[in-house]
Amino acid sequence: MIPNIQPVVDLIAEVSAEIILPRFRKLAAHEVSEKGPGDVVTIVDTESEARMSARLQDLVPGSRVVGEEGASADPSVLAMLAGDDPVWIIDPLDGTQNFANGIACFAVIIAYCVKGETVAGWIGNPTAGSVSWAARGEGAWANGSAMRVATAPIPEMVGSVGSKTRRYIENLPTSARAKAPTEFVRYACVGREYIDLARGALHFAQYAGRLKPWDHAAGVLLHAEAGGYGRMVKGKAAYSAAQGIFEGPLRMAPDEASWNALHSIFPDR
Numbered sequence: 001m002i003p004n005i006q007p008v009v010d011l012i013a014e015v016s017a018e019i020i021l022p023r024f025r026k027l028a029a030h031e032v033s034e035k036g037p038g039d040v041v042t043i044v045d046t047e048s049e050a051r052m053s054a055r056l057q058d059l060v061p062g063s064r065v066v067g068e069e070g071a072s073a074d075p076s077v078l079a080m081l082a083g084d085d086p087v088w089i090i091d092p093l094d095g096t097q098n099f100a101n102g103i104a105c106f107a108v109i110i111a112y113c114v115k116g117e118t119v120a121g122w123i124g125n126p127t128a129g130s131v132s133w134a135a136r137g138e139g140a141w142a143n144g145s146a147m148r149v150a151t152a153p154i155p156e157m158v159g160s161v162g163s164k165t166r167r168y169i170e171n172l173p174t175s176a177r178a179k180a181p182t183e184f185v186r187y188a189c190v191g192r193e194y195i196d197l198a199r200g201a202l203h204f205a206q207y208a209g210r211l212k213p214w215d216h217a218a219g220v221l222l223h224a225e226a227g228g229y230g231r232m233v234k235g236k237a238a239y240s241a242a243q244g245i246f247e248g249p250l251r252m253a254p255d256e257a258s259w260n261a262l263h264s265i266f267p268d269r
Helices: 005-023 042-058 068-073 075-082 096-100 163-170 188-199 213-225 257-263
Strands: 030-038 039-042 065-068 086-095 107-113 117-125 130-135 139-142 158-160 183-185 204-208 227-233 252-253
Touching: 005 042, 005 107, 005 117, 005 130, 039 042, 039 096, 042 068, 042 086, 042 096, 042 107, 065 068, 065 213, 068 075, 068 086, 075 086, 075 252, 086 096, 086 188, 107 130, 107 188, 107 213, 117 188, 117 213, 130 188, 130 213, 139 188, 139 213, 158 188, 188 204, 188 213, 204 257, 213 227, 213 252, 227 257, 252 257
Parallel strands: 065 086, 158 183, 158 204
Antiparallel strands: 030 039, 086 107, 107 117, 117 130, 130 139, 204 252, 227 252
């Protein structure tokens, strides 16, 4: 059920070295466009997805591909996530806006799903030359070392939240504010945030709005295999890539107790 891990690690390294990094801070104007208002795509996104799609399908004959750019052109491909064939989910360049702006915070994300369940995931950090990966029941790993989430008292936690949640917490009454986190970040690259969650550099994260499988399928598995606890805020259901694109919020925390404590502070933001 779980594909060979190393060929995917090698593929991410290859695409990073041959397609992504050579164009970092060297994009021509005609190599950047918008799929929609504020939704940037570059030639790096399309070339990376094309190469990885072909190679991944060769790695597992009969497998299908749902890539961010392919799904943007034809949303009907999302239906494959709930089908019987194994599916590779690809974000060829997570943090495209950062990349286009010359900011060194971007990632390559690949997940492998079987009948809607994510069983393996990889997140590459091209600028660091590293790939973090996880497989169901086999832990989360980076450069040969096991990854592990970190916990802390809630007021000392560092978390990634959107602006609305941040304002909500900052405007709490003084007594409630004293029990809440005080340090917040947002990378504009969810893949890099998931790496930092899994290695304990971030304690929690909350993602609202439309949750897209290429952003979250691999990261949720990486976080879980590193010991973390992630659930949908409404109903506390487990995240499932089989749902395709759907509304959040999704909260990630080091453990269930921390998740519940955060929920008591900002229950539905």
